[in-house]
Amino acid sequence: MSPAPTPSTLELTTDVAIVGAGPVGLMIANYLGQCGVNVTLVEKLDSLIDYPRAIGLDDESLRTFQSVGLADAVLPHTTPWHAMRFLTPKGRCFADIQPKTDEFGWSRRNAFIQPLADRVLFEGLQRFDNVKVLFSRELDSFEQTAGSVVLNLKDSQGRDERLHARYLIGCDGGNSLVRRNLDISFEGKTAPNQWIVVDIANDPLSTPHVYLCCDPVRPYVSAALPHGVRRFEFMVMPGETEAELSKPENMRKLLAKVLPNPDNIELIRSRVYTHNARLAGQFRQGRVLLAGDAAHIMPVWQGQGYNSGMRDASNLAWKLSLVIKGLAADSLLDSYEQERRDHAKAMIDLSVLAGHVLAPPKRWQGTLRDGVSWLLNYVPPVKRYFLEMRFKPMPQYAQGALIAPSEKTSPVGKMFIQPRVLTEAGEQVLLDEVIGKHFAIIAWGCDPTWGLTPAQIEQWQALGTRFIQVLPDVQLRAASDAGPDVIRVGDSSGRLKEWFARGSSSIALVRPDRFLAGLAIPQTVGQACDQLALALKALPQPIAAIVTSKVA
Template identity: 30%
Template sequence: MTADTVPVVVIGAGPTGLTAATLLGQYGIETLVLDRWESVYPLPRAVHLDDEIYRLLARLGVAEDFATISRPAHGLRLLDGDLRLLAEFRSGAALGRHGHPEANMFDQPQLEELLRANLERHPTVTLRGNVEVTAIDPSDGGPARVRFTDRSTGETSTVTAEYVLGCDGANSLTRRAIGSTPHDLAFTQRWLVVDIATDADLHQWEGVHQVCDPVRAATYMRIGERRYRWEFQLLPGERADDYRDTTRLHPLVRPWTADLPADELEIVRTAEYTFRAQIADRWREHRLFLLGDAAHLTPPFIGQGMGAGLRDAANLTWKLAAVLDGRLPDHVLDSYETERKPHARSMINLAKLVGSAMTAGGDTGTRLRRILAPHLHRLPGLSNRILDSRTPALHRSALVDRGRLGLGLAGRLCPNAHLPDGRRFDDLAAGRYALVTSAPVTPALRSEIHDRGGVLITAPPGTALHRWLRRGRTAAALVRPDGTVQRTTSDPKSLTGLLPASSSCGRVQG
């Protein structure tokens, strides 16, 4: 038995755990990542992320590499059970408010390879694979003890951590250690997920195809140069094993593959997934936290499952870094669940709504979709709203001051807008507190913000940030290191006292 001590242990090296570890590494926080796999889990799972998550990947330092393994989607088509077009919502290649394409298709193992390689840039982070975490002891509010076993040698080790981030999936050991219970949000559907590789071009529209059919709802999308994904709702009595070979699978995919011979289709994976909607009742117990699928499960209909976990990591890690550096008190970590849990629930409910719209209502629902869907594009603003990646504002907390009415910019992300010098907001903010203002500023104010580890960003008339402030009916916004607006005011000077003195969040290592 060996012993060690680190500030943070991250359990799980999927996208959420790798993102959390990278962000902590950028703040110089010593972090140990434990994962049961020796290398990247090889089978594809998540295939979509929006421009907000792309923006986060840019902060991690992998945006350029991600661009080489991803492709923007062209929008969304709604089809009936006979694959007749009901409605189409197109998105172009233009960049969204976060500075990146709004819908992006990718292969999760490739993304994880990028994140693992990028993690090596941070010497304070250690990734140890091929280990099984067997026990987590919260130690009555003190540092937690994590026991794990090397799967090759059987050697058992224990590490003591100031904080433990449970990014360990739907069957989370961390959640059991906390005593948290998944709360069912009344959505369960069995689906067949199929990944196919082929050198042939299927000559299909390169957006997402949603088949709205109460009998056999389905989704089709192109993922990469030679990768395609289908999802089919399973009928009662069907199993994924019924479709392991190409001969039996071919009739399901033939509407998209046409005359392409079955032997030109390479099955990468067929798997049965039960799409669930769940949220854990507690996300924190003393030094233990839940992130990603350990905290919430989202049906895949809006492509936000993986993104929710990365949002968790972005929300929690800068706070944790400031607490470990003594710049913020430990109790502000309660704001993580206060902010993220209602947001996650809202996104789960939206996914449920979309899933029900695809499958509910039987023959009556099918008739209604055929009547109503072709006219959806005529509703003012609906097309933009369907493709818009903006999500709800965060709930009021110790670090989000939304006021009594909950209106305005607080709790929302600052746009990654172009600045007058050609850079974007994130280039200058760089993971620090930022005070954005259209009001006159003095050298003393600029110096005070700098001394506290923040950055002052002026928004002169005619700029995107000036228009953003004006729409929010304010002259100044304090933007947290995760890009969220903490508070707005007409007097920028009044916001400086909210910056942690000599903020640890001002020493991002890149």
């Protein structure tokens, strides 16, 4: 039971309470903030964490930054086209991962400085009067009813506060109090070996990319980061402690493996980490949802912990916005776990596998790895498989907030591409700049509203849909033959024409998180839109208007 409020208890109200001001909580707050949803972000620390953590940012995450208008602000803290190279103990590169694909509009792999990216997200919140951040707030407990969640907080002076919210999102890390209070399982394993991370300013090597050296004596990682930072990671051997390794003489021995002069460095900090691979049994319980490390944690070897959290934020935020605004039923939130949990598990498995490649549990497995990798390097399809990072499981949703595809080869459930397009104003922009934070019905050549009734157009406009006609860019010079609500763009690169030409559909129904929710042709688009509305649990407009007025 929640403690009874005292006369001095401060009562606060919000639509969405987010516990944890890490990157996932900050990203969700930014997205909901731009949608006009009232958000209160609760953080137990007195400021953002300032020590370096994640160092890998992928194209999907950059697209999520773009969706909240912060891509340009974070780019100066990234290094695009960052290769990952696995080395044998003798220094031979047996796997060179440097994908050059940019189908989502950004570099596939980027190095970055997480505290600076988190700062960009935090400063982004200053744009919104409807978002509040409460630092130095300890969450004592919470309880949920059929219509709300009440959080019992204490501020830095020990004073009580009660925060009343319609929904609570736990973004409070691997040791999540929110998850533990819900008694949700967190199954998985803890790696037997810890790793010490050493960050150095004024990079003493200054070679680009990240190198993972599979040394059987002591595996290590050497990573070039933006702003002249070099990260080294060394496996902590049995019997070693953080206190012992941090002593100057022992730190010198570690760095002597990788630097000719280990004394001439500018140490930022060193820190020992334990690598875990764990997955929450549920991502949702009633009005409480889990995201980021509170829902899943994974080893760092593929740089997917941070990026998986960004995928959670991108998937959950637009759905919660629709529910809060009364445009969709609460049951839409069930699709969050439906869509995200299996992919999070796939990324955990990939990260564990990469860790075994770097540091095989048994010595003979390392010898076998080196021999097999040497042979496979001469098989072009296999070499391409690694080079283009095709082993990375891309998210594809087979059920949830979409029209379930009938064929395994269907692109439905995958992320839609983002090439540059030409606007009627003559600007070259990435496609998402035209879509904004909205749904999009994108048609090749035809009017995307031709097959829709006025009622259907009104329904999709209420959901904030952009109707987009894609044409060869030379056709933009002709007068428009589309309806008044249609935005025309030119396919300058030909990539959208190429995408539509792979299948038999000419209209793509795209969700706010840029995942393809359905396909159609002009004669079937009305039927497809009705099917998708059902999958989205979209409420009839009279009901939605009533709910929205109550929220306001």
